Amino acid sequence: MNTHETEIAERTRETMEEMYVNMGPQHPSTHGVLRLMLKLDGEVVTEIIPYVGYLHRCHEKIGENRILTQIIPYTDRLDYLASMYNNWGFVLTVERHLGITVPERAEYMRVILGELQRIASHLIWLGTFGLDLGNFTIFLYCFREREMILDLFESVCGQRLNYAFYRIGGMPLDLPDSFVSNCKAFLEWFKPRLPEYDALMSDNIIFQKRVQGLGILDPKTAINYAISGPVLRGSGIKWDLRRNDPYSIYDRFEFDIPVGTSGDVWDRYMVRRIEMEESVKIVEQALQGLPSGDIIAKMPKKLKPPVGDIYTRVETPRGELGFYMVFDGSEKPYRYKVRSPTFVNLSVLPVIGTGYLVADLVAILGSIDIVLGEVDR
Amino acid sequence: MAPDEVIEAIKSRFGDAVKASEVKGVEARMDIHWEKNYEILMALKEMGLDYLNCLSAVDRIASAELEVVYNLSSLSLPAKALVRTRVPREEPIIRSVASLWGTADWHEREAFDMMGIRFDGHPDLRRILLSEDWVGYPLRKDYQDERLVPYEPV
Numbered sequence: 382m383n384t385h386e387t388e389i390a391e392r393t394r395e396t397m398e399e400m401y402v403n404m405g406p407q408h409p410s411t412h413g414v415l416r417l418m419l420k421l422d423g424e425v426v427t428e429i430i431p432y433v434g435y436l437h438r439c440h441e442k443i444g445e446n447r448i449l450t451q452i453i454p455y456t457d458r459l460d461y462l463a464s465m466y467n468n469w470g471f472v473l474t475v476e477r478h479l480g481i482t483v484p485e486r487a488e489y490m491r492v493i494l495g496e497l498q499r500i501a502s503h504l505i506w507l508g509t510f511g512l513d514l515g516n517f518t519i520f521l522y523c524f525r526e527r528e529m530i531l532d533l534f535e536s537v538c539g540q541r542l543n544y545a546f547y548r549i550g551g552m553p554l555d556l557p558d559s560f561v562s563n564c565k566a567f568l569e570w571f572k573p574r575l576p577e578y579d580a581l582m583s584d585n586i587i588f589q590k591r592v593q594g595l596g597i598l599d600p601k602t603a604i605n606y607a608i609s610g611p612v613l614r615g616s617g618i619k620w621d622l623r624r625n626d627p628y629s630i631y632d633r634f635e636f637d638i639p640v641g642t643s644g645d646v647w648d649r650y651m652v653r654r655i656e657m658e659e660s661v662k663i664v665e666q667a668l669q670g671l672p673s674g675d676i677i678a679k680m681p682k683k684l685k686p687p688v689g690d691i692y693t694r695v696e697t698p699r700g701e702l703g704f705y706m707v708f709d710g711s712e713k714p715y716r717y718k719v720r721s722p723t724f725v726n727l728s729v730l731p732v733i734g735t736g737y738l739v740a741d742l743v744a745i746l747g748s749i750d751i752v753l754g755e756v757d758r
Numbered sequence: 759m760a761p762d763e764v765i766e767a768i769k770s771r772f773g774d775a776v777k778a779s780e781v782k783g784v785e786a787r788m789d790i791h792w793e794k795n796y797e798i799l800m801a802l803k804e805m806g807l808d809y810l811n812c813l814s815a816v817d818r819i820a821s822a823e824l825e826v827v828y829n830l831s832s833l834s835l836p837a838k839a840l841v842r843t844r845v846p847r848e849e850p851i852i853r854s855v856a857s858l859w860g861t862a863d864w865h866e867r868e869a870f871d872m873m874g875i876r877f878d879g880h881p882d883l884r885r886i887l888l889s890e891d892w893v894g895y896p897l898r899k900d901y902q903d904e905r906l907v908p909y910e911p912v
Contacts, residue, residue, distance in 0.1 A: 434887035441872070442896055448911075604833060607810050607861035620833050692812060692829045692840065705814050705829065718814040720829075728864040757887060 399427060406435050410513045410743040413753030415727075417746075424738050429731040433724075436757035444717035449475055449549060449684050452717070457543035459702075459721060460755040462505050465498040465534075466697040468547035473628055474693040474704040475549050478686055484675040487551035488630045492667045493564070494537065494546070496660040500571075501530040502698035503653050503660075506750045510650070511582060513747040514591060519581045526574055529567050536560060549684065551677030561668055568661055575658060583654065592646040596733045596745035599644055606729040609722050610700025611652040612749055616644035622696035634666045646748040653750075685712060699723050699750055721755040759837050761786035764805060772798055785838040792826075792843045796853040799828060799841065803858055806835050810855075813865035815873040819899045822847045824875055828855075845875065854880040872897035 405416040414435035420428035440459065444452045456471045457464040469491055476483060483491075508523030531541045536557050538546040546553065582588050598608070603616045613620055621638045623631040639655035641648025686708040694703040700722030707716035726749050734745050764786040765779045775794035780787050790798050807830040816825040823844040830839040845852050854877035856862045866877045867886040874895035877883055885892060894901055 434885075434889070437887040439896055445897075602860070604809055605860045607859065618833060625833075690827075690840075694811065701811065703812050703829070705812055705827065707816055716814070716816045718812070720812040720814075724864065725861055728861060732860070 404739075404742075406432075411746065412509065412751055415751065415753055415756070417730075417742075419739065419742070421739070424740075426735055426737055426739060426742055429734050429742070431727060431730060433727070433753070433756050436753050438758070440719060440758040441717050445714060448712040449686070449714070452714075453547065453549075454543070454545040457545050458754055459719065459758065460502075460697060460699060460723070460752045461542060462752055463498050463502045463698045464542065464544050465494050465546065466502075466695065467702065468545065469495055469629075470693070470695040470697065470702045470704055472547045472549050473695060474691060474706055475684075475686065477693050478689065478691045478706065478708065479549075479684070481550050481678055481680070483551050483629075483678060485630075485672045486555075486674045487676045487678075489667050489671045490552050490556060490676065491547065491629060492631070492634075493664055493671075494534070496663045496667070497530050497533060497564075499660045499698045500657050500664075501527045503657050504530075506653060506698075507578065507582070510744075510747045510750075513743050514588065516581065516585075516588065519578060522574070522577065522581070526571060529570070533560065533564055533567060536563065548677060550680040551675070553677070555676050561671065564664070564668060568665060572658075572661060575654075578654065583651070589647070592650060592744055592748075594643070595646045595737065595741055596748060597643060597645045598729065598733045602729065602732060603644070606732070607725050608700070608729060609725065610696065610698070611656065612649055612700065612726050612729075614639065614652045615641040615649035615748075617642055617648075622694055622701060626694065628693075628695060631663075633670075634663045636660075636662050646744050649748040683712065685710070686714075690716075694720070697722060699752065699755070700726060719758055721758060723749070723751040724756045724758075727751050727756055759805060759835055761837050761839070764802070764807070764837055764839060767805065768798060768801060771801060784836055785840055787840045787842070789842045789844075792845045792852050795826070795828075795841075795843050796855060796858075799830075799855050800858060802830055802839055802841070807832050807837065807839050809833055810859040810861050810865075813855075813862055813869065815869040815875055815897070817873060817897065817899045818844060819847075824850045824873055826852055826869065826875060850875045851878055852876075853878050854883075856880050871895070874898065 399420055399422045402419045402421055404419055405411040406414040416432040418430040419426050453468055456467040459467045504523040504527040508520040511519035535541050538544050598616050600616045600618050603613050617640050619638050619640050636659045639652045641652055688710045690707040692705045694701045702722055703720035705718040706714045709715040734742050761781045769776050775791045776788055778789040809831050811829040811831055814827045818825050824847055825842055825844045828841040866880055869875050870883055871885040871888055
């Protein structure tokens with residue numbers, strides 16, 4: 382400090398030191414109860430220390446004390462914006478371990494519901510991301526469309542948020558007669574809405590200037606931090622488990638995997654935005670090929686998984702959801718570990734978030750798309 | 759690289775440190791000695807299995823050991839690897855792999871938080887999901903808490 386600065390500091394009683402500021406746990410842009418300890422130099426973030434665990438409920442311990450079918454409703458509460466997909470990840474793990482083949486119709490139902498869930502989840506993300514950056518209109522548009530998807534889900538299983546609808550071996554209920562026509566009507570209505578979002582967000586020069594070149598995640602760091610989902614694809618790596626490690630019947634559908642180029646917030650935004658179109662394509666193809674027949678395989682009354690362990694992963698709207706389960710021959714899993722995508726994706730925030738303004742950090746955090754129910758488990 | 763080639767390469771380099779191995783589909787499964795975990799994982803990383811999917815801990819109370827499980831895969835190769843290693847329960851210390859993978863940082867903190875495994879060389883080993891003053895390691899099988907109600911199936 383030179384004498385002039387010292388003089389100002391004395392006069393204004395400012396020390397010109399770096400200071401620590403808590404962002405959260407109650408903060409509208411942390412999407413739940415996330416606490417970030419920020420070290421600030423003026424308005425520039427020089428260090429980020431995330432504190433997670435405010436929603437911790439020891440999901441894994443609960444799972445180890447329940448028989449397999451009882452765990453399904455608990456998986457809903459992991460990523461509560463994509464419950465269908467969490468159910469799917471869990472039942473797929475058990476089915477692979479037991480060697481169960483799921484009937485064709487159930488697989489198609491799973492794909493249809495899973496992809497609708499992906500659209501709904503991305504809509505929530507798009508809306509709240511817009512809200513973080515001060516665009517309130519997009520939030521209302523997105524929630525209007527999501528409401529229609531929830532209506533479809535309600536017609537199938539009676540629930541709107543936590544479905545607990547997938548079963549080990551298939552699906553518990555068949556689609557209602559009106560579902561196929563209602564779903565087609567929704568898709569027809571939804572497709573012209575996507576350009577409307579572009580008009581509000583992508584083509585908005587203020588939004589573009591705000592997010593381009595922000596929070597750059599290079600591919601090497603992304604792999605080192607085992608980033609998955611749209612955040613990984615935003616960094617230019619063409620990696621989607623639906624294509625690269627296919628499960629269910631995803632190898633039958635034609636769809637593109639959008640990737641970014643520079644790995645900034647804009648790329649992550651565009652990846653999710655285009656993924657909605659691709660999901661629409663998948664749902665259309667699945668509705669086209671929906672066969673008739675059984676919806677659940679013949680299952681024993683009591684499930685007794687053989688001794689062993691298995692790791693299975695699915696591509697949820699947020700990335701790789703993995704279940705590592707160890708069985709000791711009893712009805713309950715001996716160990717039940719959830720590898721949640723956002724827990725892993727959030728761990729890279731201190732790397733990509735430093736060096737920007739606090740207001741930019743809000744955009745970077747929004748682009749990772751965290752759900753605290755899944756981070757804290 | 760096929761999974762049996764992965765096992766063969768590791769076995770020829772580390773010999774007795776690989777206690778058991780099997781191939782399950784595209785997955786190479788290995789049980790290794792805990793003292794060699796860092797070297798073997800580094801060798802696997804150099805072979806191209808550079809994506810650490812998951813790091814979890816299992817309480818093997820019957821043999822008084824804690825197990826650390828590494829799930830490795832790659833974004834370019836079809837092979838996967840599952841590496842298991844066991845440390846004694848009384849003194850659960852194992853070398854950290856946080857210097858190999860950034861993602862191991864939080865996974866190891868979680869394993870420390872839930873199972874009490876201490877990762878030697880971890881840059882910032884403290885509880886992550888539970889509060890700092892929590893007593894005990896909840897995912898151990900002998901964890902006791904008076905608030906836990908035993909589950910009775912109807």
